[in-house]
Amino acid sequence: MTLLLPSNSIIIFHPHQAGHSEMNTPVSRVETRVQKISDMCAENALLEIPCYQRPYVWPARDVEKILQDIRQAMERGQKQYFIGTLITASHGHKGGHHFGYELIDGQQRMTTLFLIALAYSALEPDSALAQFARRPGDASDIRLNFAIREQVQDLLRSWLNGVLPPALSIEDPYVKCLVTGLDAASAFLTAQKERGGLEAFGNYLFNCVQWVNNIVPPGTDLNQLFTALNTNGVQLEASDILKARLLEMVPARQRMSYDAIWQACENMDVFFEDNLRQVFPDADWQDYNYHALKKYKAAKFKIDESNPISTPALGIQDILAIQAVQDGSTRLAPTTGQEAHNYRAVRSIITFPELLLHALLIYICEKPCKSDATKAEDILRIHPDRLNESFDPFLKDLNAQDAQGFIECLWTTRHQFDQWVMKRIPDADNNLYCVPITPEHEEDKKSKISRTMPGRDGTPVGYTALTQLQSVRYCTGEHAMQYWLTPFLGRLCKNDIEDVGQVTKLLKTIDNQLSCAQDQKKASFDLLSGTHYSEIQEAEIVITDMMKRQYPRISxxxxxxxxxxxxxxxxxxxxxxxxxxxxxxxxxxxxxxxxxxxxxxxxxxxxxxxxxxxxxxxxxxxxxxxxxxxxxxxxxxxxxxxxxxxxxxxxxxxxxxxxxxxxxxxxxxxxxxxxxxxxxxxxxxxxxxxxxx
Structure with missing residues (x-):
């Protein structure tokens, strides 16, 4: 979480002042520093995880994603890569072996950096980055200290020293994600070493990965501060800002409906039609099957402004003015009661910001807008971590028609994404995927919307050539931007394809062309727009070249x-x-x-x-x-x-x-x-x- 005030403006009050007239007088301000791993090592600083913190919960895919993002930043020549903001309290004296930072907010990110350094130390034990894993003054101990969690401390220490770890349950909540996170980091760094780029990557991690450390003054009630952060503060997402900028241009009488469309699209871990039922409860759902929902129809999807489920659209000034929002108040409410069993949780292979970027490319290609204001070369630089910056060319001189048109395009893009793109099923094996609806069954077309989830034996539904080929693309592409999705979803949005065989054939064509591309990003846009294929070589040339290569130069x-x-x-x-x-x-x-x-x-x-x-x-x-x-x-x-x-x-x-x-x-x-x-x-x-x- 991030305080919704500039980091150098956070005001902290001492707890002993409560009840006194001087309560409204600030004692001191937070000290703000930009830091990196090399600074932590130079300070001989420890990292303390206090007892009130929850377990480490980052899944392996998030560890992989931050490593991929850092590598991409390095390859782009970025001088810094920021991982966000910390809130800490300092202990001890500078230069001493017991100086450290107590992590009030940001322990997930810093623990991830520690796990990366720990994995790196197994490959390059004498490197500078490896020293980040080691405790200053005691190379056999770890820099990260978990208060009152000796079992975790012993496990990490054994990993550092390459000895047999203590017998711990993999299901222990304080252990589970540490194990999978370290495995993910080790696999990534091993692959990096095989490509000959480990040393450069380690140097970039050590010197260029940065964060903003907000250090609260002595005497602050840390438990009270942590509780306040978790109960009252919520990070303002980049997509919230983007939504506000778009909705400002939508006529007031239609704003709530377009805000509802946005809400239905942004919850990626529930099926799209389940989201639609929640934000458009007054629609006559007896008349719809999934295939009838491809395009937004204003006459059939109306918002009753008196309905408490409907969330009023906020302008950008309203959103920016919010400083304490109850968690989830501007998101879809959880389902309860009789209809709860219809809302099935799944895990999307992309995030909502990534979906927004695919939809932007599709909209620009299908409906060129504002003449030359939005150019292909501007769109090609998009990246989910710079969402609003990526949308700036499109938002320049934005009009109501384009604002509404883009949100309607987002509806169709999300619909086709749920129709044809695999999803993970949380209760099944992590490697199992399903295509939620397989329209090869005629009854699916005629019936009301229904989803067949995996059977009790764990057999996935929709385990087909389509999902297998998508797995090839997903497992070998950039997690930050699955470039195959742009032309794939774009073609599906434009054409009425309901046969799984035709969709598989479409993906095969796109995959084969991208596999012969010198630049995946540029080729993806070419395949979407259908203009030219300057980046795509002949398959004969590519395959012949690949067969002549030796390890590790084969993709x-x-x-x-x-x-x-x-x-x-x-x-x-x-x-x-x-x-x-x-x-x-x-x-x-x-x-x-x-x-x-x-x-x-x-x-x-x-x-x-x-x-x-x-x-x-x-x-x-x-x-x-x-x-x-x-x-x-x-x-x-x-x-x-x-x-x-x-x-x-x-x-x-x-x-x-x-x-x-x-x-x-x-x-x-x-x-x-x-x-x-x-x-x-x-x-x-x-x-x-x-x-x-």
Whole structure:
């Protein structure tokens, strides 16, 4: 949370003044500093997590996202990357080993930085960034101190020193996300090391990642301050500011309806039609199925201004004037009672700011507005962390028609997103996805809106070629902006496509073209606008070049794409002999970031394999880091036996390779097997791209 006052204007009162006339006289002001990791190390400062703080709760995907965002900032040449604002209290004296900051607000971000430094220290123990994980004056202890949580302290200390951690339940709320967060950071940094960019990335983290530290004065009642922050303060989201700027241009008599559209779109973790039912309770829902909701119809979706569920639209001055808002008061209310079972929680693969940016691109392409005021080159620089800045060219001289038109476009974009884009199901395996409605079933078109969630056995609904191909894109693209979504949603918004086969074919075309693009961002816009494809090369050239590359210069995308091609071939039939049906049924395309050498790089017994072949596509597979460490440097025969004993496949590419060599003695294995496998995989890829029949 962030106080809704400038950081250098926060006024703190001492608790002993309560009840006295001088209560309204400020004692002192907060000291504000811009800091970075290098400053913390130079100060020998500890980080204290007080007992009143909740557990660390960032999921692995948020750890991955901040790492990706930091890397993108580094690659763009940004001199600083800000992670937000902290509120702390200082303890001890500068220069002493016991000087530290008690984290009142911001412990999630700082704990994440600590976990990143901890993961980095395992790869580069003598680096400057690794020192951030270590306690000043005691390199065997950790810089982060959890008050009264010795079990967490012991766990982190064991990780730092590379010893067996204490026996703790993975479901312990104080442990669970620390484990997954460290795993995510380790996987990301390992991949960075494989690309040869770990040192530069570590230096950027150490010197350029910054935050604003608001240090409250001595004597402040920290428990009281923390409670006040959590019960009365709420961060003003960038999307709230954007909504206010747009609604200012909407005629007053229609403002509440367009505010309701915005509310229905912004809650990404509930299905769109559930949101619509809540913000438009007076609509005749008996007349609608999901396919009839593609476009906003003003005559059918009206707001009763006397209805308490409807939230009045606020102008930008109203929003900026708010300094204490009850949490959730400007958001959709939670569902209760009889209809609660109809509101199913899901997890979106993108955030609402990201959806807004996709909708902006779609609207600009479909309805060019304000002549040259909004240019393609301006739109291409969009980024969800700079939402309002990204919208500035569009908002310049904004008129009512464009404001309403964009919000209506947002409706359609969100509708098509829920119709065709996979979502995570919280109660199921984290790797399972569903397309909420599969309109291949005729009864879905005729009936009222209904969603079929996974069965009790965890089987996902809509587990199809469409979701598998989306998984390839999602797992190998930038989390900050899934560029494939822009042309995909744009085409769906423009055309009436209701057949899952046609939608899958559309995504296949977009994916194939983007896979041959030199610049994903530019190619995405070209595919959306349909103007020209200057950034897209011939598939023949791209595939030939990729097959000549060696580790680590082969993009993870091509390993995942091959997994999809092999899966799709087996799904369509005939079913290949090298696969077992039960293991194939359990197989999912999921996020993987560790490249395994099938024939080991440093074998116990030499195979006399040339390095170019050993590091080439035919001898590589993409798997999870844990699986990679299990295979370690074992000979290929041992890896094959371990692979075949597993209940499901790590990789379909590995399954194909191990089946090919299943009956060969170890002494006969070598370069010819790698070359044969490479040629077979290249054939499948070229066949999929239509290069060969």
């Amino acid at each position: 993870h995308y091509w390993f995942q794409k091959l997994e999809y091609i092999l899966w799709n071939n087996a799904e369509r039939g005939p079913f290949p002999t090298y696969l077992e049906k039960d293991k194939f049924k359990a197989y999912r395309i999921t996020s993987k970031n560790s490249v395994e050498h099938i024939f080991p790089q440093n074998p116990t017994f030499s195979n006399d394999i040339h390095k170019d072949i050993l590091d080439g596509f035919g001898n590589l597979a993409l798997i999870n880091p844990s699986e990679n460490s299990t295979y370690s440097n074992r000979i290929i025969i041992e890896k094959k036996e371990m692979f075949l004993e597993k209940p499901k496949y790590d990789s379909l590419k590995l399954a194909h390779m191990f089946f090919t060599i299943r009956n060969k003695p170890y002494s006969d294995l070598g370069e010819k097997d790698i070359i044969q496998h490479k040629n077979e995989m290249e054939y499948f890829i070229r066949q999929y791209y239509g290069i060969i029949a």
